[in-house]
Amino acid sequence: MGAADVADASGGAQWLDAVGDELWWAEARPDEGGRLTLIRRRDGGQPEEMLPAPWNARNRVHEYGGRPWLVRDGSLFFTHWNDQRIYTRKLAGGDVFAITPEPSTPQGVRFADLRPGPAGEIWAVRETSTGPRRTDIRRDLVAIATGAGAGGAPRSLAATHHFLTAPQLSPDGRHAAWLGWNHPAMPWDETELCVAAVADDGTFGPHRVLAGGSGVSVCQLEWDSPGSLLALLDPGGWWNLHRITLDGKATNLAPVDAELGGALWKIGSRWFAPLGEGRYAVLNSDRLAVLDEETATVTDVPTEWTAWSPAFAVAGNDVVGIAAGPDTEHAVVRVDLGDGTVSRLDAADEHAPLPAEYLSVPEKRVFTGPDGEEIHAYLYPPANPRYVAPEGELPPYLVHVHGGPTGRAYPVPDRDFAFFTSRGIGVVAVNYGGSTGYGRRYRERLREEWGVVDVRDCVAVARALAAEGLADPARLAIRGGSAGGFTSGAVMTTERVFAAATIKYPILDLAAWTGGGGETHDFESRYLEGLIGPLPQEKQRYVDRSPLAHADRLAGPVLLLQGLDDQVCPPDQADRFVAALRGKGIPHAYLTFDGEQHGFRKAETIVAAMEAELSFYGQVFGFDTPGVPRLELRH
Template sequence: MKTPVTAPFGQWKSPISSTLLGADGVLFESVATSNGKVYVVEGRPKEEGRGCIVDYSGPEAHDILPTNYDAGTKVHEYGGASMIAFNGYIVFTDRKAQDLHRLDPSTGQVEQITKTDAALRYACTSATGSLADEQPGWLLAIEEDHSKPSPSEVRNRLVAVNLQTKEIVNVASGDDFYSAAQFSPDGSRVCWTQWSHPDMPWTGARLYVAKWNNGEVADVHLLAGAPEKESVSQPRWGVDNTLYYTSDVSGYWQLYRCHIDTLRSERVALDGLEDVDFSQPDSRLGNCTYVGLTQTSMIASYTKNARWSFILIDLSNDSWQEMNIPVTDTIMLADTPLSETKIALLGSSETSLNTLFTLDIAETAKLDALKVTSEFRMPVSLISKPEHFSFPRVHGEHLEGKAHAIFYPPQNPDYQAPSGTLPPLIVCLHGGPTSQTGTGLNITDQYWTSRGYAVVWVNYGGSSGYGRAYRDILNGQWGVLDTADTASCVSYLASSGRIDPNGVGIRGGSAGGYIVLQALCDYPSLFAGGNSLYGIGNVRALCEDTHKFESHYAFALLFEPGASEDDKARIFRERSPCFKADKITAPLLLLQGDMDRVVPLNQAEEMVEVMKKAGREAKLVIFRGEGHGFRQAKSRIDAVEEEEKWWKKALLGMGE
C-alpha cells in the first residue's frame, strides 16, 4: 500500500481537473419515454451548451436532433420541459426561436409547428391523438408573450395547438402563470396548475380540471390549492383516468387522488410517511417524482433529511414498501412508464454522479445505468461521503429550532495533513432560496475535498425538503435568517473542532450569492474570503429589474404583511449588501454572465464599485454570452480556475 504524502490541507493534488469539471461530460436536462424508447436532453458544454436529444434505447446511444437545433425553452426564464415524447414522436422547443417543433426519431426529420412572433415562447407539456402527418392531434403548451419587455407586461396563458391546422386556441388565461397541463389518457379531460403574483408555485398553485372536446374546454373545476396557503404540484393521470397530484395542505407535499367522475379528492394514506415531501419546488417546468404503472401500482420518491427514497405503492389499499434503490438525489422520472413494470429516471447517489437509469420491478428491482453525465470513473477511495446534520441557531434573533447542513470532509488516499492541523472550509449555499441541496455525488464538491478542503452545504431556513413550516420561516427574514443560519453552521463546525476557523470561505449562486454578500457584511469575522456567482447586491434594484416569474418573489421574503412604504424602504436598504460594503473585510470574487436576466450584470458591477470605494478588495469576472449559470465549456473551466486561485490566496495565504 502506498504511503500517503504529508502535505497541508488545500495543497493536495487531485485527478479531478478544471477541464473535467467544465468541459467533459454532459448535463441531463430532461427525460421522456414513448413506445418503449428512452430519450434525454443533454446539455453539452463542448457545443456551447447546446441541448441535444439522444435516444438511449438501443445498445448504443444515438443523437437524433440535427446539429442546427438546440432543445431548450426559456419559459419562466428557468425553462425545463423542453421536450415531450408521445406515440413515437418528440415535440421540443428550439432555444433560439422558442417555437415548437416535431421530431421524427426514426428519420431525424424536424417540422416547425408554431411559426409565430419572435416575442412568443412555448413549452409543450402534453399531447393527445396522433402526431403523425395528416392525422388529428393536439398539443398543450404554455405560451409566454414578451412583445412588451417590461416584466409586468409579459403575458402567460395555456394554449392548445392543432397539429393539422396549426391553429392555436386558448385553454386558460387571466392568471399570471400556468404549468403542468396534461391530457387524460382517454383524451376526454385536461388538467393544469395556475397561480398569480404574489404567489410562487410552491406557495399557492391551484389545480384545475376541465372536459376537453377537440379544441373546446368546458366544465372547468377548481380541485385543490389556495393562494398563499396551499401549493399543488405535479398533476398526473393514472392509466384509469384517476387524477393524482401532490398538495402541501398538511404541511408536507403528500400524494392525493381525485375520482374524476365525482371530483372528490383524498390523500393517498401512506402510513408512516406523513412527514415527508413527495415533491419539490417547481422552479423549473417538468418536475416528476412519481409515476403510475398500472391501475393499482405506482412508483414514487420522497425526500427526508435531504435524501430521496423510492417506494412501490399498492393503490388498491395504499400499502407501500421501500424499494432500497441506490438513487438518492437529483431525482427526475419520465412521466410515462416504459411498461407496466419499468420506468426511466435520472438521479445520483452518494457514490455515483447523475445517471440515466431504467428501473424494472418485474421480479426483483433491477436498476440499469444507461449513461453517466461524466466518463470520469471516480475511485471510491477518493469520494468524500456526505454527513447530514442539524445544528443549533446561535446567531441572529431567531434562535428557535435547528437548521440543517451536509458536511464533506477532505478525502484523498494519496495525502495526509500534518499532525494537529485542521482543514479550511468552503461554505456552499444553494440558490432559490426555496431550494435544497441533497447528498448526491457532485463532482465540484469532490474537486475541493480531494484537494484538502472541507465542504459544507447549508440547507438554511427557507429550504425545501423539510416541510412547509421550514420553508415559510424565511418569510420576512430573507437575508437575515438564512445568513444567520449560515453563520451558526460555521460556528458549530468550528466549535466541534472539524475545521480551521481562520480559513473559511463562502460561495453561492443567485440567492446563494446574496447570502455570500450578506454574510460577509453581517459576520465579517467568520469569513476569510467570498465568491458570489451571479448574486444579489441590491434587493430593491433586483425587484425593479428581474424577470416576471420572480418579480414579486422577494416581497414576501423581505416584508411582513402590511409593511408600510417607509418600512419597505428601510428594509430594502438594510438587506442590500451594496449599502454596507464597508463592513466587509474579506476579499470578494464575483462571477457573472452578461446575458443574465434573472440577476442582471449591473448587480455585480454596483457591488464592485462600492467595494472599491470603501477600500475593499473585489474582483469581477464577466462571462460573455452567459446567462444565469454557465453553459459553455470555457466559461465553466475559467470559473473553477478563478475560484481556486481565490481560495489559495484567501484561505491558504498563497497569493495568486
C-alpha cells in the same frame, strides 16, 4: 482533480420520459456551448443522439425553462433555444422545420411543457413578451397544429392564471386539467388545480378549481381515470399523493410526514408515476419509493441510488430515472422493482470517471441554531489519498449556500466540491431554514426572514465545525450563486465569521431586483414579498438587508462571477456592487462571461470560474495553487 473534470460532469441527463418501449431524455453538452441535445435508447440498444447541432432543446419560459420535447405519431417536437419556436422532425429522418410562427421580436414568444392534445395537436404553455420590461409577460394555454395547419398561429385555449402548466387530456378526451397560480404566490406557496370540459371542436369550457389555493400547493397532476385525477398537494404541510374526483373530493392515498413532491421551479417536473394496481412510484424526499394505496404505505426501494431527479418514468415493472448515490455520480438508471437489480442506461464512459478515493462522500449532519431550530447540512471532508495535512493543522472550509432560496442541497458526489476537497479544502452544503425536503413549516421559516434565518444558519454551521475541531476558524469562506449569492453577500456585510466569499450571479439590491425595480424576470418579480415583506410597507427592510447598501462593511475579500446574458439576476447588480468597492481598499475580483445566462453552461466558462475561485482562496488563505492562472485582485 482539474477544472476540466468539473466542466465534463456539468452536462448530464434531464427531462427523461418513456415513449412506448423507448426511453428519451435531454442531455447537456458543455463542450458545445451548453446546448441540450435529445437522446433515444431503444429496448436493448445503445443511446443514440436524435438532435444534432446546432439544434438546442431549451426554452425560456419562466427563464428556468420547462419540458422541452414531445414524441408522438412518429415525430419529435422540441423547443429551440435560438428563437424559442417549436420545431419537428420525423423519427425516420429528414429535415427539421418550425410549426410555430417566427415572433416579431427575437425570442418574444416562448413555449414549454409540451403535451399531447386531441387530433394530433400539441398542447403547451405560451409565454408572450408584451413590452420592454422583463415583467411585461402574458401567458396562455395553446393548441398547436402539427398536420396540414402546421406553421400557423397557435389556438388559445385558456388564460385562467398569470402562471400555468400545460393542460393534460383525460383518458376519454372530455376534460383537460392544469395548474395555475397568481402573484404574489410562488408555486410552492399555493397553486390551483383546474379542470375544464373539452368540446367536440377542441375548445375549453369554463374552468373549475378542484384543489389547492388558500395556502395549499399542488406540484404535479396526472389523470387516473375519466372521472378522477392524481395530484401531489400539501394541505397537511407535506406534499402527499391524493386522488381527486371531478366533484372535488380529495383522498390522501398514504398520509405520511414526508415530502413526496417538490418546488415547481420548472414546469413539467415529475415526482410520481403510476405503476398499476394501486401502486405508484414516488420520490420520498428524493429517494425512490413505492406507495401502496391498499396498505396506505410508502416504502423506500433499497438501492444505492438515493437521490432521484423529478424526471422519471415507468417501463413495465421497472422505474427509469436520473439518479445518484452518496458515492455514485448522476446517471440514467433502470430499477427492476421485482428483484431490485439496477442497470445503467446512458453511456457509462460519457464522463471520465474519477477514482472513488478523490470523491468526498457526503455525511449527513444536523446542527442546532441559536434559536434551537434544526439546521440540515451535508459535510464533504477533504479527500486525497496522496496527501495528508501537517500535524495539528485544520483544513479551510467552504460553506456552500444553495440557490432558490426555495431549493436544497443533495447528498451526492459533487465534482464542483471535489475540486476543492481533493486539494485539502472541506465543503459543507447547508440546507438552511427555507429549504425544501423538510415540510412546509421548515420551508416557511424563511418567510419575511430572508437575509436573517439563512445568514444565521450558515454562520451557526461554520462556528459548529470550528468548535468541533474540524475546520480552521481563521480560514472559513462562504460561496453561492443566485439566492446563494445573496446570502453570501449578506453574511459578508453583517457578520465577521468568514474570511472570504465567492458570489456568483447574485441578488445584491433587493428593492431594485423585485417588483417595480425591474431588475428581474416576471416569475420571481414578487417573490420577495414573501421572503422580505410587502411593499411599500417594508421598504426600509429591503434596504437594511441588501448587501449593496453595506458594501463598505465587507468582512473580507470577495470574488464575483457573472453571466452577461443573465435575465434572472442581470449583471446590473454585480456591476453596482463592484463599483461601490472601488477605492475602499477591499481586495476583490469581478469576472464576467459573455453568452452565459443564469448559471454557467459552457465548458470554458466553468473552467475559468473554478480556477479563479481556487486562486482566490489560495491568495486569501495563504497557500499555493499550482497549475491555475493567478487571479488579479483589485483594491
